[in-house]
Amino acid sequence: MLCPKKGKESAMFKGKKVIVFGERDGVPGPAIAACMKAAGAEVVMTATECFV
Amino acid sequence: MSDPVIKACSHILVHVPDFVRYGSKPSREIENGGKPVSSAVEAHLRTFREAVEYPPNQVFIGNLHPDCLNGIEQPWRSHPVRGASRLGPYGEIMAEETFLALMKLADDFDLLWIDKDTAPALRDKLQDDPFWNDANLEKVDTGRDMVRILERIENERSLPLYQEGRIVGCFHRHHDQDDALKSSVLMENLMAKASGTLALKHVLKTADLQPEEIDLLLNCSEEAVGDRYNRGGGGLAKAVGEMCGCINATGCDIKAFCVGPLYALLHACGLVKSGVFKRIVVVGGGSLAKIGMKFRGHLAKDMPILEDVLGGIAFLVTVDDGKSPRVRLDGIGKHDIGSGSSQQNIMESLVLGPLDRMGKQVTDVDKYAVELQNPEITETAGSGNVPLANYRMIGALAVLRGEIGRAGIDRFVLDHGMPGFAPTQGHIPAAVPFLGHAIDGMKGDALQNTMFVARGSLFLGRMTQLSDGLSVFLEKNRGWADALP
Numbered sequence: 001m002l003c004p005k006k007g008k009e010s011a012m013f014k015g016k017k018v019i020v021f022g023e024r025d026g027v028p029g030p031a032i033a034a035c036m037k038a039a040g041a042e043v044v045m046t047a048t049e050c051f052v
Numbered sequence: 053m054s055d056p057v058i059k060a061c062s063h064i065l066v067h068v069p070d071f072v073r074y075g076s077k078p079s080r081e082i083e084n085g086g087k088p089v090s091s092a093v094e095a096h097l098r099t100f101r102e103a104v105e106y107p108p109n110q111v112f113i114g115n116l117h118p119d120c121l122n123g124i125e126q127p128w129r130s131h132p133v134r135g136a137s138r139l140g141p142y143g144e145i146m147a148e149e150t151f152l153a154l155m156k157l158a159d160d161f162d163l164l165w166i167d168k169d170t171a172p173a174l175r176d177k178l179q180d181d182p183f184w185n186d187a188n189l190e191k192v193d194t195g196r197d198m199v200r201i202l203e204r205i206e207n208e209r210s211l212p213l214y215q216e217g218r219i220v221g222c223f224h225r226h227h228d229q230d231d232a233l234k235s236s237v238l239m240e241n242l243m244a245k246a247s248g249t250l251a252l253k254h255v256l257k258t259a260d261l262q263p264e265e266i267d268l269l270l271n272c273s274e275e276a277v278g279d280r281y282n283r284g285g286g287g288l289a290k291a292v293g294e295m296c297g298c299i300n301a302t303g304c305d306i307k308a309f310c311v312g313p314l315y316a317l318l319h320a321c322g323l324v325k326s327g328v329f330k331r332i333v334v335v336g337g338g339s340l341a342k343i344g345m346k347f348r349g350h351l352a353k354d355m356p357i358l359e360d361v362l363g364g365i366a367f368l369v370t371v372d373d374g375k376s377p378r379v380r381l382d383g384i385g386k387h388d389i390g391s392g393s394s395q396q397n398i399m400e401s402l403v404l405g406p407l408d409r410m411g412k413q414v415t416d417v418d419k420y421a422v423e424l425q426n427p428e429i430t431e432t433a434g435s436g437n438v439p440l441a442n443y444r445m446i447g448a449l450a451v452l453r454g455e456i457g458r459a460g461i462d463r464f465v466l467d468h469g470m471p472g473f474a475p476t477q478g479h480i481p482a483a484v485p486f487l488g489h490a491i492d493g494m495k496g497d498a499l500q501n502t503m504f505v506a507r508g509s510l511f512l513g514r515m516t517q518l519s520d521g522l523s524v525f526l527e528k529n530r531g532w533a534d535a536l537p
Contacts, residue, residue, distance in 0.1 A: 024507060024509050024511075024519055025423070025436065025438045025441055025442070025507070026395075026436070026441070027394070027395065028393045028394070028395075028519055029393075029511070029517060030393040030517050031392075031393050031394040031395075046517060047511070048509070048511045048517065048519065049509075049512075050509035050512055051430070051435040051436075052423070052425045052430055052435060052438055052476050052478075052481070
């Protein structure tokens with residue numbers, strides 16, 4: 001699940017706090033959160049919603 | 053023993069325009085916005101005729117095949133099926149007046165009062181219907197003085213019931229301090245019971261079975277019946293069975309968000325295959341909470357509020373009859389806790405896992421039934437085309453496996469998918485509205501197999517970030533010789 005921490009990507013969001021909103025039929029919250037963490041962000045909240 | 057079959061199914065809709073105000077979203081918005089919001093809602097309600105002639109609703113009850121929608125210009129609401137019947141091969145579209153009477157028939161605790169001037173007309177509606185004309189219709193005919201009804205609305209927090217904007221009754225709470233027994237919750241539960249009952253009646257008729265022949269009922273509705281000590285405790289399966297005279301059946305409720313119908317099917321198949329029961333009905337009634345869920349988007353486009361129908365489904369699972377489609381129990385796809393949450397992970401678990409076990413390719417499946425929400429409801433409210441997104445994801449898996457080229461995805465969607473046609477009723481659009489068409493297709497020569505893929509939003513309950521899903525593979529029954537071990 002986690003992207004390899006190589007190159008600039010791992011520092012792209014370093015020092016940033018992020019709130020993640022995902023969608024069941026789009027990209028779910030945990031998948032976005034995993035990417036954000038790999039990009040150096042601190043995920044402070046993750047939620048997924050269903051819009052149907 | 054060979055795998056169980058789905059012998060019959062029913063799909064019903066109930067047009068409930070005067071209950072749109074009690075859907076979760078509209079009721080909150082009306083509470084905050086008052087008269088301007090409720091007036092806007094009332095001005096955008098459809099007539100019963102409009103609901104009946106709406107092409108996706110005709111697909112739902114089986115008068116049109118889902119693929120027919122590809123040939124009808126959108127918006128579908130502008131291209132009604134003129135003169136369409138409210139009755140179809142899989143069920144019916146019931147009018148609100150009749151349903152109000154059915155709710156009263158389902159009401160064992162005098163929760164619903166009907167005005168004494170209105171009650172006789174409601175009773176007549178059921179009297180004219182062969183499903184109900186031998187029921188205890190005196191229960192429906194017991195009307196109340198309007199003065200008392202208005203008094204209960206004013207002083208006892210009873211909810212007014214309307215017909216074409218006029219108060220015709222009220223719905224009571226059943227405890228002073230219990231939120232699980234307040235009027236809005238009990239109304240939601242009773243509507244699930246009544247619509248589930250209608251679906252069960254239809255499946256028994258289609259299967260030509262007496263209610264006494266059913267062994268087990270599994271309810272997969274999305275309501276939460278119970279009181280303050282056991283919210284969601286259940287009991288709707290037996291309540292529905294009782295109304296239909298299934299005196300030799302027991303039952304319980306299976307909860308799994310939108311995947312409820314497929315989990316219930318899975319349980320039913322296991323119990324039939326193991327020989328514990330012979331005939332099991334899975335039944336799901338409609339969800340009042342989801343009525344009018346996208347109404348803000350519809351008002352913004354000045355279009356009718358399309359989420360004005362409750363849905364109901366039922367299907368009968370039995371031992372192999374040599375004719376009906378078999379549920380391949382080696383073809384169940386599940387989304388494991390450790391599967392991961394990306395769309396690709398989920399679809400690989402639900403689609404590729406079972407296909408690999410059965411030695412099949414993605415393109416070997418004639419039709420995939422996925423979440424079948426009507427895009428005309430969701431796209432206008434900014435929620436996208438859910439079935440199309442799911443079909444494109446399955447097509448992408450076929451590309452990754454080298455079964456088709458990237459340019460072939462649109463063709464794959466057209467051939468192996470279908471446009472969404474189901475109302476946004478949670479568990480109702482979750483693949484199962486294609487069941488009737490699939491059974492017909494596999495009893496004839498149109499289909500060899502179908503995969504049903506449903507997704508569940510466990511995270512909505514705030515106990516886990518996980519989502520869920522289940523898939524079931526149905527295959528044409530090639531007769532008794534094929535059924536031998």
